Amino acid sequence: MCLAIPMTIxxxxxxxxxxxxxxxxxxxxxxLTPEVKLDDKVIIHAGFVIEILDPETAKEIEQTWDExxxxxxxxx
Amino acid sequence: xxxxxxxxxxxxxxxxxxxxxxxxxxxxGNESIQLDDSAVLQLPGRxxxxxxxxxxxxxxxxxxxxxxxxxxxxTVNDLAVMGAEPLYLSCSIILEEGLPLDELKRVLQSxxxxxxxxxxxxxxxxxxxxxxxxxxxxxxxxxGIGVFTSPPQRHDIIPGDAIIINxxxxxxxxxxxxxxxxxxxxxxxxxxxxxxxxxxxxxxxSYPSSIRFMRDATRGGVASVLNEITKxxxxxxxxxxxxxxxxxxxxxxxxxxxIDPLYIANEGKVVIITDGKDAPGIVEEMKKxxxxxxxxxxxxxxxxxxxxxxxxxxxGGNRMLPxxxxxxxxxxx
Amino acid sequence: MTNEHVLAHDAEKLKQYQIDSDICIxxxxxxxxxxxxxxxxxxxxxxxxxLVDGPGCPVCVTPNHYLDHAIALAGxxxxxxxxxxxxxxVPSSYSSLARESAGGARVEVVYSPVDALDIARQxxxxxxxxxxxxxxxxxxxxxVTVQQAxxxxxxxxxxxxxxxxxxxxxxxxxxxxxxxxxxFILPGHVSAIIGTNxxxxxxxxxxxxxxxxxxxxxDLLKGTLLLLTLISENKPHVxxxxxxxVRDGGNQHAMDMIYSVFDADDSEWRGIGVIxxxxxxxxxxxxxxxxxxxxxxxxxxxKEHPGCRCGELLRGLILPTECPLFGKGCNPxxxxxxxxxxxxxxxxxxxxxxx
Numbered sequence: 099m100c101l102a103i104p105m106t107i108x109x110x111x112x113x114x115x116x117x118x119x120x121x122x123x124x125x126x127x128x129x130l131t132p133e134v135k136l137d138d139k140v141i142i143h144a145g146f147v148i149e150i151l152d153p154e155t156a157k158e159i160e161q162t163w164d165e166x167x168x169x170x171x172x173x174x
Numbered sequence: 175x176x177x178x179x180x181x182x183x184x185x186x187x188x189x190x191x192x193x194x195x196x197x198x199x200x201x202x203g204n205e206s207i208q209l210d211d212s213a214v215l216q217l218p219g220r221x222x223x224x225x226x227x228x229x230x231x232x233x234x235x236x237x238x239x240x241x242x243x244x245x246x247x248x249t250v251n252d253l254a255v256m257g258a259e260p261l262y263l264s265c266s267i268i269l270e271e272g273l274p275l276d277e278l279k280r281v282l283q284s285x286x287x288x289x290x291x292x293x294x295x296x297x298x299x300x301x302x303x304x305x306x307x308x309x310x311x312x313x314x315x316x317x318g319i320g321v322f323t324s325p326p327q328r329h330d331i332i333p334g335d336a337i338i339i340n341x342x343x344x345x346x347x348x349x350x351x352x353x354x355x356x357x358x359x360x361x362x363x364x365x366x367x368x369x370x371x372x373x374x375x376x377x378x379x380s381y382p383s384s385i386r387f388m389r390d391a392t393r394g395g396v397a398s399v400l401n402e403i404t405k406x407x408x409x410x411x412x413x414x415x416x417x418x419x420x421x422x423x424x425x426x427x428x429x430x431x432x433i434d435p436l437y438i439a440n441e442g443k444v445v446i447i448t449d450g451k452d453a454p455g456i457v458e459e460m461k462k463x464x465x466x467x468x469x470x471x472x473x474x475x476x477x478x479x480x481x482x483x484x485x486x487x488x489x490g491g492n493r494m495l496p497x498x499x500x501x502x503x504x505x506x507x
Numbered sequence: 508m509t510n511e512h513v514l515a516h517d518a519e520k521l522k523q524y525q526i527d528s529d530i531c532i533x534x535x536x537x538x539x540x541x542x543x544x545x546x547x548x549x550x551x552x553x554x555x556x557x558l559v560d561g562p563g564c565p566v567c568v569t570p571n572h573y574l575d576h577a578i579a580l581a582g583x584x585x586x587x588x589x590x591x592x593x594x595x596x597v598p599s600s601y602s603s604l605a606r607e608s609a610g611g612a613r614v615e616v617v618y619s620p621v622d623a624l625d626i627a628r629q630x631x632x633x634x635x636x637x638x639x640x641x642x643x644x645x646x647x648x649x650x651v652t653v654q655q656a657x658x659x660x661x662x663x664x665x666x667x668x669x670x671x672x673x674x675x676x677x678x679x680x681x682x683x684x685x686x687x688x689x690x691f692i693l694p695g696h697v698s699a700i701i702g703t704n705x706x707x708x709x710x711x712x713x714x715x716x717x718x719x720x721x722x723x724x725x726d727l728l729k730g731t732l733l734l735l736t737l738i739s740e741n742k743p744h745v746x747x748x749x750x751x752x753v754r755d756g757g758n759q760h761a762m763d764m765i766y767s768v769f770d771a772d773d774s775e776w777r778g779i780g781v782i783x784x785x786x787x788x789x790x791x792x793x794x795x796x797x798x799x800x801x802x803x804x805x806x807x808x809x810k811e812h813p814g815c816r817c818g819e820l821l822r823g824l825i826l827p828t829e830c831p832l833f834g835k836g837c838n839p840x841x842x843x844x845x846x847x848x849x850x851x852x853x854x855x856x857x858x859x860x861x862x
Contacts, residue, residue: 100696120426145619491547503592
């Protein structure tokens with residue numbers, strides 16, 4: 099289960115916040131990620147932020163995987 | 175005059191007469207509405223197209239329209255996709271006791287505006303009132319009559335034909351769903367509710383012998399139209415995911431609620447199947463009309479997956495687009 | 508390279524991937540089941556690669572008696588059932604929420620569990636029961652909802668606890684040794700909560716490679732390629748493809764939230780049976796929000812269709828198309844088992860998209 103989509107935080111008020119993605123705005127709950135800040139990219143499931151995205155680290159690791167697949171490919 | 179609908183507004187008495195004369199007829203058009211039991215109409219030519227459709231929607235007002243504009247455009251479009259030029263509409267309204275009169279007036283005003291824009295006249299009608307709780311504010315039925323000035327030439331669909339749409343898909347259903355699911359749009363998203371008769375006449379007159387099939391993609395969306403075309407036929411309908419015009423907002427709501435834009439209702443979109451080689455020219459003609467400015471070729475009729483509709487995705491795989499059994503529900507899985 | 512070129516490149520790589528012997532991989536998440544189809548990635552699998560479906564559709568693994576219980580509650584006077592849309596059409600032993608709703612029961616579809624609190628506030632004279640289903644991703648949202656109900660002193664709100672945990676289920680599958688799985692595509696959003704580390708046992712204890720994978724077309728391509736690489740290299744590592752969302756340690760705050768409201772307990776999975784420590788029950792201190800304790804209702808003896816093979820399917824033993832009922836007697840219009848009715852049920856996905 100677990101449809102969840104990335105959105106950006108545009109407003110925070112207590113444990114409620116407004117998140118935006120592709121022009122769609124939705125009021126959501128941030129109780130599960132108390133450290134969330136304005137402009138954070140987050141992932142939303144069932145009206146809650148379940149995690150804050152970390153695109154920078156992600157990019158580095160993804161590159162490592164790409165290399166990994168490539169090396170294997172060359173050996174094949 | 176009271177400012178909400180009362181049971182007496184359906185009674186046949188003065189209250190009802192006032193509603194008909196001061197509100198409904200006044201707004202929809204004194205000059206066109208005939209008060210007899212039927213309207214008597216002058217019809218040019220012999221062959222006519224005749225259709226009827228009932229409209230219920232929650233909420234009755236949505237971004238880009240309301241049940242009134244919907245009731246006019248929906249019936250106009252049912253005539254237009256047959257190749258007919260819509261002329262006359264009827265308007266039968268069922269009101270729920272307690273409906274604020276202002277809401278009714280707004281609905282009537284959009285009916286009038288939509289009729290004027292599409293070039294049709296509302297010529298006859300009826301009003302009934304049901305007790306509070308027995309209706310959903312307002313139901314409208316419109317019937318419509320259209321004539322054929324240049325009768326469409328019917329040709330069989332064959333592999334190689336192109337699938338054309340006149341613009342962005344899923345806007346209407348998304349705008350309505352957003353209202354129901356407490357979603358809003360930072361840049362706005364409007365229902366695509368619009369008449370298709372001018373657009374379709376433009377296509378028919380510029381390419382009279384190239385059109386194989388036209389259908390407005392309302393409930394069930396584009397995928398349902400393609401299922402209708404291909405059912406039990408010796409060809410398949412292929413869409414190309416990368417060529418589908420879909421607004422970001424529609425993608426966003428679809429992802430959020432777990433639904434598919436290809437199955438979302440439109441109220442101003444027509445799927446046209448045409449001769450493949452004329453398709454680019456037809457798209458150019460469509461772009462000359464406001465309702466066709468974002469027209470695009472979105473797929474083709476093929477020899478593959480005969481009897482079915484399918485889509486080639488961004489990664490180059492195919493997936494089927496079967497007929498849905500029920501309305502899509504928002505989901506979390 | 509633009510994103511589209513990378514996508515096309517990886518798609519080509521998967522298409523051309525050389526496999527010397529049959530490989531069987533399992534996805535544990537129902538959303539993966541449908542996304543593999545929806546994105547077309549499954550359509551470009553190389554020959555000899557088989558994808559089986561795991562127990563990752565919460566609607567599919569919810570036992571009949573849970574739905575029977577919900578329907579019994581729906582039959583009470585002044586009771587509103589609030590539920591995710593996913594549960595509405597699922598057949599119970601004798602009915603479904605959709606059918607009960609048509610018969611006059613009040614069933615409200617919500618997008619978020621906290622929306623059920625709004626319904627409770629707006630209907631002070633009714634009891635609102637929220638059907639709390641879902642895996643580790645959803646459980647924390649439901650835990651927060653119960654806490655908010657307590658803070659707001661909402662007396663007419665309760666949960667029918669039906670949450671399940673994926674890790675014990677995957678362990679149980681492997682321990683049963685019924686099916687030979689070469690590697691796992693692990694659920695991205697469950698892992699966002701529990702963390703990649705929670706899956707390390709797959710490599711260390713069971714010698715199985717696995718990749719935590721996201722849900723868009725590119726995630727699926729990369730996750731599958733990574734897993735195939737690990738399998739061919741014979742490296743039982745647990746990697747994370749979905750790094751933009753999933754951390755090694757998961758979301759500790761959300762985990763704490765789950766266990767401040769729920770306790771893990773043995774739980775029955777449809778078609779699989781009771782799995783130790785695989786379900787979540789409300790703690791005693793939240794008993795006043797527990798619909799099983801708050802209301803006494805008669806629940807009929809549960810009944811399964813004798814020919815339905817959803818159980819074997821959810822254990823990865825068969826594909827939907829290998830069930831004799833598939834498409835004959837069991838279809839989305841007249842579903843016999845839950846795997847045909849849930850949007851992310853494997854049978855529904857095969858019926859809808861497969862060819």
